[in-house]
Amino acid sequence: MPDVRELLVTGPLANVSVAYRNRDYIGDRIFPIFDTSDPKMNIYRYEKADWFRDEAQIRGRGAAAVRSSYKLTAIPYNTKEYAFASEVADEDRRFAASRMAPPLQPDQDAIELCADKIDLSKERRIAALIKATAWSGQSAGGEDAEGLWAPAGNTNTFIPDVEARIETILSNTGFRPNVLVIDSGTYSKIKQCDAVLDRIKYGGGPEDPAKVTPRMIASLFELDEVLIGQAIYTAEKETKAGTEFSALKIWEYNATKGMAFLFYRPARIGLKTPMPGVQVRLRYENGQVRRTTTWREAAAHQDVYEVAEETDIVATGADLGFMWKDTLLT
Numbered sequence: 001m002p003d004v005r006e007l008l009v010t011g012p013l014a015n016v017s018v019a020y021r022n023r024d025y026i027g028d029r030i031f032p033i034f035d036t037s038d039p040k041m042n043i044y045r046y047e048k049a050d051w052f053r054d055e056a057q058i059r060g061r062g063a064a065a066v067r068s069s070y071k072l073t074a075i076p077y078n079t080k081e082y083a084f085a086s087e088v089a090d091e092d093r094r095f096a097a098s099r100m101a102p103p104l105q106p107d108q109d110a111i112e113l114c115a116d117k118i119d120l121s122k123e124r125r126i127a128a129l130i131k132a133t134a135w136s137g138q139s140a141g142g143e144d145a146e147g148l149w150a151p152a153g154n155t156n157t158f159i160p161d162v163e164a165r166i167e168t169i170l171s172n173t174g175f176r177p178n179v180l181v182i183d184s185g186t187y188s189k190i191k192q193c194d195a196v197l198d199r200i201k202y203g204g205g206p207e208d209p210a211k212v213t214p215r216m217i218a219s220l221f222e223l224d225e226v227l228i229g230q231a232i233y234t235a236e237k238e239t240k241a242g243t244e245f246s247a248l249k250i251w252e253y254n255a256t257k258g259m260a261f262l263f264y265r266p267a268r269i270g271l272k273t274p275m276p277g278v279q280v281r282l283r284y285e286n287g288q289v290r291r292t293t294t295w296r297e298a299a300a301h302q303d304v305y306e307v308a309e310e311t312d313i314v315a316t317g318a319d320l321g322f323m324w325k326d327t328l329l330t
Contacts, residue, residue: 025122032268044073079282133315147326169319178223191212229249275320279311
């Protein structure tokens with residue numbers, strides 16, 4: 001009898017494939033988005049000293065009230081369009097429908113690739129702005145935590161460091177910070193921190209022991225949210241082999257050393273609303289804030305898909321944030 005297994009023709013497994021992409025981008029949850037039709041304008045900031053001076057005095061009979069005024073500072077923005085395109089050949093589209101073809105959806109795959117490129121670019125630009133800004137009187141790059149958020153024992157300074165800088169931001173602005181960003185490596189170490197474990201050990205009860213989660217960490221400091229920065233990228237150039245890859249973490253100031261960013265995030269953007277930064281996003285002609293277009297390249301027998309977004313990301317209130325670098329290693 002013939003060996004039936006050996007007679008099988010190797011083909012693709014239907015409805016199964018493997019792909020790598022970032023599962024979570026956090027940039028849009030850090031700086032609020034303002035959609036506009038003006039590509040180049042100013043955001044005006046009221047100088048806080050004018051509003052915190054205690055200047056009211058008793059007005060005498062027949063006398064004028066003491067008076068003062070306030071100053072404005074202009075913060076310019078200038079949007080730029082970020083775009084990425086990918087082509088789909090007629091042959092690929094036609095052959096993708098054959099029975100022995102890999103489980104591909106060429107048109108959908110192209111659009112998803114382009115959209116993810118825009119998201120990845122924005123995540124990196126938001127992280128870069130945070131790392132380059134002098135928050136709360138710091139120099140750019142933030143305070144060196146000297147790796148002291150990594151030890152499991154009583155030398156871990158995570159809790160006192162965060163509590164101290166909550167007070168720093170509150171004292172400087174009158175607003176209590178409500179969001180903390182930590183990179184994935186720092187989060188992993190904090191979950192082993194004795195001081196954190198001790199604070200939450202009775203939280204879940206004997207049948208449901210407490211676990212260190214972003215929500216649990218947020219509750220320690222009365223924050224609205226703790227965001228874990230775990231997106232990565234590669235700086236390797238594409239080669240013919242197509243296998244080049246060296247992962248770099250977006251949410252680190254120095255490679256492998258960890259970082260964190262504490263800040264105040266408003267419930268919504270608006271007039272006289274304090275915020276550490278803002279994403280200004282330009283609407284397109286049809287009112288959409290992200291444009292997906294396609295065109296035909298007849299000579300090449302292919303269609304091209306392009307995804308574009310026009311944005312600018314600017315820091316608007318450096319005193320509303322505080323950054324740490326090297327939380328894991330000195």
